[in-house]
Amino acid sequence: MQNGKIIKKVPFPSPNPHVELYEVVYFSEGLAVKGMLAEPKNNKVYDGFLYLRGGIKGVGMVRPARIAQFAQEGFIVFAPYYRGNLGGQGQEDFAGDDRWDAFSGFELLKDYQRVHPKRIHVFGFSRGGVMALLTGIHKQDATSIVTWGGVSDMFLTYEERKDLRRMMKRVIGSPNKYPERYEWRTPLYHIDRIQAPVLIIHGEEDQNVSIEHGKRLEKRLEELNKAVETKYFKGFTHYFPPATNREIVVMLCEWMKRQR
Numbered sequence: 001m002q003n004g005k006i007i008k009k010v011p012f013p014s015p016n017p018h019v020e021l022y023e024v025v026y027f028s029e030g031l032a033v034k035g036m037l038a039e040p041k042n043n044k045v046y047d048g049f050l051y052l053r054g055g056i057k058g059v060g061m062v063r064p065a066r067i068a069q070f071a072q073e074g075f076i077v078f079a080p081y082y083r084g085n086l087g088g089q090g091q092e093d094f095a096g097d098d099r100w101d102a103f104s105g106f107e108l109l110k111d112y113q114r115v116h117p118k119r120i121h122v123f124g125f126s127r128g129g130v131m132a133l134l135t136g137i138h139k140q141d142a143t144s145i146v147t148w149g150g151v152s153d154m155f156l157t158y159e160e161r162k163d164l165r166r167m168m169k170r171v172i173g174s175p176n177k178y179p180e181r182y183e184w185r186t187p188l189y190h191i192d193r194i195q196a197p198v199l200i201i202h203g204e205e206d207q208n209v210s211i212e213h214g215k216r217l218e219k220r221l222e223e224l225n226k227a228v229e230t231k232y233f234k235g236f237t238h239y240f241p242p243a244t245n246r247e248i249v250v251m252l253c254e255w256m257k258r259q260r
Helices: 064-072 099-111 127-138 154-160 162-171 179-184 211-223 242-258
Strands: 006-012 019-028 031-040 046-052 075-080 115-125 144-148 198-203 228-233
Touching (some): 006 031, 031 099, 046 064
Parallel strands (some): 198 228
Antiparallel strands (some): 006 019
């Protein structure tokens, strides 16, 4: 079956009167995976926006209000739940083969009737930062990439997040025993293949994903003469206050629309 092909599309209650939401089942490497689609209530053609969530399983699950917020800024937004979640087939493996759920989501947007097929943007939050960068590496026709509080180095995540080590050992294995699995999941090793401009947004007091992830990504992109911009925020953690959050959403959406 074709990656990104929609199998089922069911209306979902929308918290935003200007945005329609749908829960979608789509193909990803032979699996039926689920996600959420948000589109402005009209018939216009828009840029596509691939929203890559953080967390794993129920933690960090896609929030309807969040993707509706981005759709209201003038995008058709698709957010994969990742395999194995909310009734989808397969097993999530933390930026392993589940990266195909992001790649297939990119194809879903390219083929979607109301999306400009040559204008697909990729956004990742937290663990979704790795997914966004891996998508940009694999899909070199991405228009832009934004990583917000995003992971860029899986070795560093294992080091910093003692609370995640048990899960990471179970899902991936130990980095001492299986360094190649962590290298495969770390975009910094393959970032030379990215063609799209990258915007890095990070709170300097982030305890979930340290600012070091943003700095390492920025340094590597600059070394390779890639287009990169940064917005580092003093005094902010992984989660920004609602008013600032809204301002950053508008800012990053305007930045995306300026990319060519």
